Amino acid sequence: MHSQKLFIGSHAPYFHNGNSVASKSYNIMFAALPAVGMGIYQYGIPALAVITFSISCAMLWELIMNIAMKRPISIGDGDAAAIGLILAMLLPATTPWWIVLTGTFLAIVIGKQIFGGLGCNPFNPVLVAFAILMLSWKNYLDFDAALLNYDLGFKMLYPLGALKHFGINAIGDFTSQGLLMGQQIGGIGASCGLGLIIGGLYLILRGYIRWEIVFSFLIGIFVTALLYNISDPDKYAAPMFHLLTGYTLIGAFFLATEDSSSPVNLVPMLLYGAGAGIFTVLIRNIGAFVDGVVLAVLIFNVANPLLDKIRPKALGKGI
Amino acid sequence: MIKRPFFGLIQARLKYPALIPDQPVAIKDIDLSSKIVLLYENKTGQQNVSRLKAGDKVKTGQRLELFENTSDYIISTATGEVKEISKHTGYFGRNYISITIARNPEDQWDENFKTAGQAGNYEDVIKFLGALPGEAGLSTLLSLNPAEHPPINKIVIKGIDNDLLVANNQTILRTQLDDLKNGIDILSEIMHTTDIIFVVPPALKTQLSELGVTVKTVKPKYPNHFPHMIMKNVLREIVPAGKSPGDSKTGFINAEAVAALGMAFRDREIPIYKILTVIKKDSSVVMVRARVGTPVKDILDTLGIELNHGDRLVLGGPMTGHAVYSEDLPVMYDTDAIMVQGKKQIILSTDTQCINCGECIRACPAKVPVNMLVRVLENGLYDDAADEYGLFSCIECGLCAYVCSARIPVLHFIMLGKHEYALLKNAEESNA
Numbered sequence: 001m002h003s004q005k006l007f008i009g010s011h012a013p014y015f016h017n018g019n020s021v022a023s024k025s026y027n028i029m030f031a032a033l034p035a036v037g038m039g040i041y042q043y044g045i046p047a048l049a050v051i052t053f054s055i056s057c058a059m060l061w062e063l064i065m066n067i068a069m070k071r072p073i074s075i076g077d078g079d080a081a082a083i084g085l086i087l088a089m090l091l092p093a094t095t096p097w098w099i100v101l102t103g104t105f106l107a108i109v110i111g112k113q114i115f116g117g118l119g120c121n122p123f124n125p126v127l128v129a130f131a132i133l134m135l136s137w138k139n140y141l142d143f144d145a146a147l148l149n150y151d152l153g154f155k156m157l158y159p160l161g162a163l164k165h166f167g168i169n170a171i172g173d174f175t176s177q178g179l180l181m182g183q184q185i186g187g188i189g190a191s192c193g194l195g196l197i198i199g200g201l202y203l204i205l206r207g208y209i210r211w212e213i214v215f216s217f218l219i220g221i222f223v224t225a226l227l228y229n230i231s232d233p234d235k236y237a238a239p240m241f242h243l244l245t246g247y248t249l250i251g252a253f254f255l256a257t258e259d260s261s262s263p264v265n266l267v268p269m270l271l272y273g274a275g276a277g278i279f280t281v282l283i284r285n286i287g288a289f290v291d292g293v294v295l296a297v298l299i300f301n302v303a304n305p306l307l308d309k310i311r312p313k314a315l316g317k318g319i
Numbered sequence: 320m321i322k323r324p325f326f327g328l329i330q331a332r333l334k335y336p337a338l339i340p341d342q343p344v345a346i347k348d349i350d351l352s353s354k355i356v357l358l359y360e361n362k363t364g365q366q367n368v369s370r371l372k373a374g375d376k377v378k379t380g381q382r383l384e385l386f387e388n389t390s391d392y393i394i395s396t397a398t399g400e401v402k403e404i405s406k407h408t409g410y411f412g413r414n415y416i417s418i419t420i421a422r423n424p425e426d427q428w429d430e431n432f433k434t435a436g437q438a439g440n441y442e443d444v445i446k447f448l449g450a451l452p453g454e455a456g457l458s459t460l461l462s463l464n465p466a467e468h469p470p471i472n473k474i475v476i477k478g479i480d481n482d483l484l485v486a487n488n489q490t491i492l493r494t495q496l497d498d499l500k501n502g503i504d505i506l507s508e509i510m511h512t513t514d515i516i517f518v519v520p521p522a523l524k525t526q527l528s529e530l531g532v533t534v535k536t537v538k539p540k541y542p543n544h545f546p547h548m549i550m551k552n553v554l555r556e557i558v559p560a561g562k563s564p565g566d567s568k569t570g571f572i573n574a575e576a577v578a579a580l581g582m583a584f585r586d587r588e589i590p591i592y593k594i595l596t597v598i599k600k601d602s603s604v605v606m607v608r609a610r611v612g613t614p615v616k617d618i619l620d621t622l623g624i625e626l627n628h629g630d631r632l633v634l635g636g637p638m639t640g641h642a643v644y645s646e647d648l649p650v651m652y653d654t655d656a657i658m659v660q661g662k663k664q665i666i667l668s669t670d671t672q673c674i675n676c677g678e679c680i681r682a683c684p685a686k687v688p689v690n691m692l693v694r695v696l697e698n699g700l701y702d703d704a705a706d707e708y709g710l711f712s713c714i715e716c717g718l719c720a721y722v723c724s725a726r727i728p729v730l731h732f733i734m735l736g737k738h739e740y741a742l743l744k745n746a747e748e749s750n751a
Contacts, residue, residue: 005626005627005628005630006628006629006644007626007629007630007631007632007642007643007644007645008629008630008631008642008660008662008665008667009631009642009643009644010631010642010667010668010728010731011642011720011728011730011731011734012633012635012638012639012640012641012642012717012720012730013637013638013639013717013718013720013721013730014631014633014637014638014640014642014658014660014665015321015483015637015638015721016666016720016721016723016726017321017322017323017721017722018322018323018666019323019678019722019723019724019726020724020726021671021674021724021725024676024724072670077671116672117672118671118672118674119671119672119673119674119675119725120672204328205326205327205328206325206326206327206328207323207326207327207328207329208327210677211328259674259675259676259677260674260675262675264675264676264677264680264690265680265688308691311686311688312686313686314560314685314686314687314688314708314709314712315547315551315557315560315684315685315686315687315709315712315714316547316557316558316559316560316561316562316685316711316712317559317560317709317712319557319559
């Protein structure tokens, strides 16, 4: 009996389409490359340093938590690396190392692992970390101050900051085309609109992110900004400006679409995206913060479980 | 294995393969083995087989009753001597009795079926047809005792196959049209109904014009063959969650079983040959005809398929079959396919939590909120699963597990949930 061949036993189905968490994470990182590449081109070695340090720290925190919580080692699935990369994309190139170290700690440990790891986080880990950093070390994350020593050949002013502090006249120099091509200062991977759009469309076409969230988020921003703009064009910026500045595009493609903290049914996805978009413009136009994407998406992360209760009736139920 | 398309936004269409029209269907006959194994699902609760013992002589087509006080029986598919009777536990604790028969080279047919057939009384004949190739539980459909099962007044014959890559019913449609015609007439007479609907993929519709029954087509897209889906898409009737189509007085039967019924009355012999689709390691397919009870090993040996340590052997198709641990298990009346998967092809499940990617929600034909369901099932909240998250709406097609990014064995969770829920309810009833 001992020489018997043993077969693999398992439950049906015996086919699988090859999806995996790892392929998802690596594709997200791959899709981020155009925007990240542009960031490194603009800001040079410091930007590369922030990105690499952020990814390695995130993976290290994940490993430490795996060991501490006696869970299987999960850095291979690429999720920690993707979180590290996206966090770095939001930061200015001159961020000091200790902010990156703390930020990745907040993202991986506070944002993800203490809830039980992958899939259990109620908020987008990157946003949890970034919100805490933003409230704690305002000056380091103020792009105008942080990027003071750079001159890249275009107006070295953070567009949303300029709008908030100096009014609509200060943003006259920004053209939609320029903003799209990355002629604005901002996060390492958040300023090149074209790169983000290319990456985002890649993810949508490959089915790794849900297009419903992306488009409802962008439409939410566009419509709300348009309404403000119509009501008082001298005070509120045009919708295209809102679409192409700050964290709008990275928010639409990489932040709002995080799996675990966003809904999966059609109507909830549309509500979630549109709501986050509307709140973003509300915060930008009448709120206290310069950019609203981070907090707006976080608010709708909280609403996600409630929204996702709107779902179609299962087959044969209620008859 | 059908992989996710590169542009994953467009969902993969899992199609049942159609046999190439105008090409003859090649069916390979498997030589008879020296031993035949019969499996009997023991629902009686009795432990020991009292009416059959090792050393008894049996004839081909003989009706074997194993226990006292039950009308259940099996048909011996070989002539010879009973060598061994043993007990096995199967899927979710089902009890099986296996009877090994050392086969004599010559078949001697038991005459009882023939005699009953000549008398022309259907009720006596049906006593031998509790299982036919293609349908193991025919007794529930053909039941003549209305107290036991609700009477059926509509019959759906499935010309569409029961899993991906499987082509049994199609083969029958292509090769045994006369038997089918016979079978339909007999079925209509036994069941006292003319409301018979033949469901086929569009490619095979023309074959059936001469059968004289209503023919409806369904798209050959998985999981359209499931009775619940046929009820919804073809008959436009929704079966309430947790109920079977039988509760709506609709019976489902495979074309293969109907053809076997026709053959039984034509030849006055109980059909004991089963058409099988053998799916090799490279996903290529061979159609074979083997006697019920033939050990799987003999079929694999005939086809030159070698199984190694760490491979997977599945009785049934790739989406709904059962992985088995031994090559000695026999072909049964409802074994539609034998699938062999090499070690390297197997994608194993993991214990990752649900990452909420929503793939299952998009794939589920029954609109079950799988992402929530799998969470409550994982925590053993079976009541919640049944009441709020559509546990009993699930038609068990396995598409959720097929597309799962986290590779969670979703269907396994669901089946376990249904099983545990039934146990809980039984316990509650017996305590009440």
